Amino acid sequence: MPKITINGKECEFKPGQMIIQVANENAEAIPQYCYHDGLSIVASCRICLAEVWQPNPRNNNALEAIPKLVPTCQTACSEGMVVYTDSPKSVANQKSVMEYLLINHPLDCPVCDQAGECSLQDYSYEYGRGVSRFEETKVKQPKKDLGPHVYLYSDRCIMCTRCVRFTREVSGTAELLVQGRGNQEQIDVFPGIALDNELSANVVDLCPVGALLEKDFLFSQRVWFLKRTPSIDGITASGDNIYVEHNQGELYRIKPRTNLAVNKWWITDEVRYSWKHVHSSNRLTTPLRKQFGTQVTSDWQRAYADVVDAIRGVSGGAAGTATVTAKATTSSRGKSLALLVSPMLTCEEAFALGRMAQQFDPACVLGMGPIPMQGTDKTFPAGKPDGFRMYAEKCPNSRGVRRVLAALGAKHGGANAVLTFDQFVAKIRSNDVGVVILTGNYPSEWSTDALLKALDGKFVVAIDTLSSRLTERADVVLPGATWVEKAGTFQNARDMLQAFEAAIPCVGQSCPEGQIAQDLMSLARSGTTNDAERARRTVVYKSAVQGALHGSSLAGVTNDPDSGVVGKEVGQIQHDLVQSLRMSFNVADVRAEMASTYPMELGVFATDVSMPKDEAGVEMGMEVVEI
Numbered sequence: 001m002p003k004i005t006i007n008g009k010e011c012e013f014k015p016g017q018m019i020i021q022v023a024n025e026n027a028e029a030i031p032q033y034c035y036h037d038g039l040s041i042v043a044s045c046r047i048c049l050a051e052v053w054q055p056n057p058r059n060n061n062a063l064e065a066i067p068k069l070v071p072t073c074q075t076a077c078s079e080g081m082v083v084y085t086d087s088p089k090s091v092a093n094q095k096s097v098m099e100y101l102l103i104n105h106p107l108d109c110p111v112c113d114q115a116g117e118c119s120l121q122d123y124s125y126e127y128g129r130g131v132s133r134f135e136e137t138k139v140k141q142p143k144k145d146l147g148p149h150v151y152l153y154s155d156r157c158i159m160c161t162r163c164v165r166f167t168r169e170v171s172g173t174a175e176l177l178v179q180g181r182g183n184q185e186q187i188d189v190f191p192g193i194a195l196d197n198e199l200s201a202n203v204v205d206l207c208p209v210g211a212l213l214e215k216d217f218l219f220s221q222r223v224w225f226l227k228r229t230p231s232i233d234g235i236t237a238s239g240d241n242i243y244v245e246h247n248q249g250e251l252y253r254i255k256p257r258t259n260l261a262v263n264k265w266w267i268t269d270e271v272r273y274s275w276k277h278v279h280s281s282n283r284l285t286t287p288l289r290k291q292f293g294t295q296v297t298s299d300w301q302r303a304y305a306d307v308v309d310a311i312r313g314v315s316g317g318a319a320g321t322a323t324v325t326a327k328a329t330t331s332s333r334g335k336s337l338a339l340l341v342s343p344m345l346t347c348e349e350a351f352a353l354g355r356m357a358q359q360f361d362p363a364c365v366l367g368m369g370p371i372p373m374q375g376t377d378k379t380f381p382a383g384k385p386d387g388f389r390m391y392a393e394k395c396p397n398s399r400g401v402r403r404v405l406a407a408l409g410a411k412h413g414g415a416n417a418v419l420t421f422d423q424f425v426a427k428i429r430s431n432d433v434g435v436v437i438l439t440g441n442y443p444s445e446w447s448t449d450a451l452l453k454a455l456d457g458k459f460v461v462a463i464d465t466l467s468s469r470l471t472e473r474a475d476v477v478l479p480g481a482t483w484v485e486k487a488g489t490f491q492n493a494r495d496m497l498q499a500f501e502a503a504i505p506c507v508g509q510s511c512p513e514g515q516i517a518q519d520l521m522s523l524a525r526s527g528t529t530n531d532a533e534r535a536r537r538t539v540v541y542k543s544a545v546q547g548a549l550h551g552s553s554l555a556g557v558t559n560d561p562d563s564g565v566v567g568k569e570v571g572q573i574q575h576d577l578v579q580s581l582r583m584s585f586n587v588a589d590v591r592a593e594m595a596s597t598y599p600m601e602l603g604v605f606a607t608d609v610s611m612p613k614d615e616a617g618v619e620m621g622m623e624v625v626e627i
């Protein structure tokens with residue numbers, strides 16, 4: 001491969017690559033404002049200019065300097081080129097550009113949302129002068145409301161035009177323009193046209209300074225308090241790669257994570273604001289059970305006991321010996337168990353739930369929840385087949401859930417082949433089904449009138465995240481966890497298997513559906529109340545561990561009589577926590593079990609799951625300064 005040398009470091013390049021692209025790939029820092037991998041090159045900001053030498057074939061390939069500094073974002077590499085971004089000429093240019101950009105830029109970092117992730121701040125420290133020689137009055141420019149998600153603070157703009165190029169080249173909507181000249185130049189929208197397209201908030205990520213800001217995040221958190229967890233879009237079939245940014249167990253924003261095979265550098269506004277239901281006041285945070293016909297809050301142990309008793313009543317005690325309770329009458333014995341697995345759940349959870357249902361009732365009815373659709377697939381710019389794609393399917397894992405349930409169903413001679421939602425509703429209407437376990441996890445109401453009607457006379461267990469008509473009807477409600485509170489794998493519309501980790505602890509007593517399935521499974525296997533107690537404690541300990549990991553005190557656990565750890569030494573508690581973690585739902589173990597139990601159908605879970613990768617950022621190499 002041909003090579004160039006950047007600041008003494010030899011780097012390989014592919015023909016056609018620009019110097020800045022090779023530098024970025026090799027972690028050689030070159031300051032850059034207007035350049036972005038996903039946009040056309042305009043070379044307008046001039047901060048990336050560098051001194052370049054190249055071999056002259058007419059002079060025996062001796063190295064000769066190009067007389068002027070060249071924009072590294074717009075200069076293609078050639079064999080033997082030598083680039084200096086730290087030579088006196090290059091450094092003088094960097095300082096001049098920084099001084100020029102700061103002439104009219106307000107020094108309002110303390111109140112700017114971008115502070116802490118601002119290229120102007122970073123480069124000012126790294127490449128700037130340290131003092132301003134500008135004594136005149138700065139030009140003041142207005143703040144503008146550009147559209148439903150974005151504000152423009154015009155006087156912070158450095159006119160890199162990334163935002164304008166995005167609306168022309170990526171969204172294809174071209175709402176933004178540059179108007180005026182010189183120090184009166186401003187970004188603006190055309191009269192009467194708002195920045196209102198499905199990708200609009202990407203301009204905020206592109207803006208290297210605090211000129212474009214997200215309305216939703218404005219003044220809600222200083223960015224240096226945020227932790228970012230690489231994750232996968234949990235709301236659409238696209239499987240967009242994202243960062244979930246959070247602090248003290250609370251989500252603040254979602255940002256795109258680059259994956260050229262999926263979402264490139266962008267996400268839709270729909271994915272960006274898809275997390276609002278996580279902290280909704282409508283979240284289910286404790287188990288509920290019916291007592292004398294009224295729903296009351298419950299602990300996990302009693303709720304689990306109700307579920308197990310009801311199932312054993314209807315399936316003739318296939319998996320255990322527990323006594324049938326009044327809730328599951330003897331007249332319902334011999335009926336089947338039906339399980340509806342939501343396409344909002346992970347592959348591992350689908351597997352655990354399916355296995356749990358088969359453990360109780362080998363002939364159980366398996367179905368998949370409704371697949372929400374909105375319009376048709378779209379590409380951006382419109383009509384460009386290789387552009388950014390937005391899927392009409394609004395759930396993350398219908399393909400994965402179907403794949404897993406099909407494998408489980410096939411194992412039992414097709415006795416429990418996977419039903420679609422409509423087939424499932426029709427099936428449970430029959431008198432053969434006694435207990436129905438339904439999983440939801442949709443961001444809004446999902447049950448239908450037909451489903452609610454079909455549930456008449458059945459014992460209903462709802463494992464869901466938001467209260468709804470269905471959870472009001474259910475005999476037992478178990479609070480599930482949203483995708484940001486758990487780990488797992490989604491299979492996206494491109495059939496890629498992408499794993500993700502939990503970003504925040506579960507809200508309240510909610511618990512990942514996989515853990516609930518595992519707890520019920522352990523009850524199905526042994527049926528002793530000790531197991532119920534152990535399963536419940538697993539949940540309590542697990543949330544304690546999560547709390548400890550996320551910095552909350554253990555005191556709440558030690559003083560909680562329900563946790564069963566009153567009076568224990570902290571050391572003992574920590575030991576118990578570790579032990580309890582071993583019992584908890586581990587997605588890596590579940591994937592291994594899936595692949596080994598069903599090598600033909602689910603072997604891909606051992607080989608083809610891509611794990612979340614953090615991006616290797618170009619470190620600025622800041623020095624520690626002794627004061």
Ligand code: SF4
Binds near residue numbers: 160163
């Ligand atoms: S608003 Fe931001 S992205 Fe747009 S031109 Fe100005 S600095 Fe660049």
Ligand code: FES
Binds near residue numbers: 032043046048072073
């Ligand atoms: S990044 Fe090269 S000129 Fe702006």
